[in-house]
Amino acid sequence: MDTITLIGYFAGTLTTISFLPQVIRSWKTKSTHDISFAMLALFGLGMLLWATYGFWLNSPPIILANVITFALILVLLAMKIRYK
Amino acid sequence: MDTITLIGYFAGTLTTISFLPQVIRSWKTKSTHDISFAMLALFGLGMLLWATYGFWLNSPPIILANVITFALILVLLAMKIRYK
Numbered sequence: 001m002d003t004i005t006l007i008g009y010f011a012g013t014l015t016t017i018s019f020l021p022q023v024i025r026s027w028k029t030k031s032t033h034d035i036s037f038a039m040l041a042l043f044g045l046g047m048l049l050w051a052t053y054g055f056w057l058n059s060p061p062i063i064l065a066n067v068i069t070f071a072l073i074l075v076l077l078a079m080k081i082r083y084k
Numbered sequence: 085m086d087t088i089t090l091i092g093y094f095a096g097t098l099t100t101i102s103f104l105p106q107v108i109r110s111w112k113t114k115s116t117h118d119i120s121f122a123m124l125a126l127f128g129l130g131m132l133l134w135a136t137y138g139f140w141l142n143s144p145p146i147i148l149a150n151v152i153t154f155a156l157i158l159v160l161l162a163m164k165i166r167y168k
Contacts, residue, residue, distance in 0.1 A: 004140045007133055014130030021122035034118035038105035046098030049091055056088045 009061070016065045019072040023079075032080040040080060044073040093145070100149045103156040107163075116164045124164060128157040 001009075026032050047070035054062030085093075110116050131154035138146030 004137060007140070008137045011130050011133035011137055014126050014133065018123050018126035018130060021126070022120040025120040025123075026118065029118065031118050034110065034113065034115050036106040036109040039102050039109075042098050042102035042105070046095050046102060049095035049098065053088060053092045053095055056091070 012061065012065045016069050019069060019076065023072055023075050026076060026079045026083070030079075030083050032076070032083045035076070035080060037077075037080055040073055040077050044070060044077060047073060096145065096149045100153050103153060103160065107156055107159050110160060110163045110167070114167050116160070116167045119160070119164060121161075121164055124157055124161050128154060128161060131157060 022035075026035070047066045051063055051066040051070060054060075054064075054066060106119075110119070131150045135147055135150040135154060138144075138150060
């Protein structure tokens with residue numbers, strides 16, 4: 001695999017896992033007051049559309065990355081609604 | 085432009101602008117306690133790598149989307165440090 005493809009995979013892994021520490025923090029503190037609902041909603045919708053894009057192009061890495069991130073955003077949205 | 089390319093552009097626009105309402109909310113409330121520093125750091129590093137990927141492939145849409153998002157993440161990181 002060439003360097004730039006590796007950089008692309010590394011970038012995708014980072015942006016996908018980045019929401020995990022946010023989920024853990026919100027779960028621990030039970031507080032999501034400072035997180036913007038609009039940010040989560042827009043980002044989640046964007047993830048759904050990226051996943052659609054990935055399905056259409058039959059690209060497993062695009063599908064996988066966006067489905068995982070979408071799931072994390074859904075958890076954050078649920079906590080945002082639950083914890084206020 | 086075909087439908088799937090339009091979906092891709094729309095997805096990219098959504099994920100890029102999604103951090104704008106977060107910046108506005110944090111600016112207004114002067115509070116970033118519930119936002120995970122690790123999330124911002126990992127996501128910001130991911131954006132830098134995606135921008136590198138875009139420069140390497142000479143892809144203006146990838147560069148533009150990731151540079152704008154990186155700038156918004158930098159603002160959030162600064163507010164996270166400033167407001168605690």
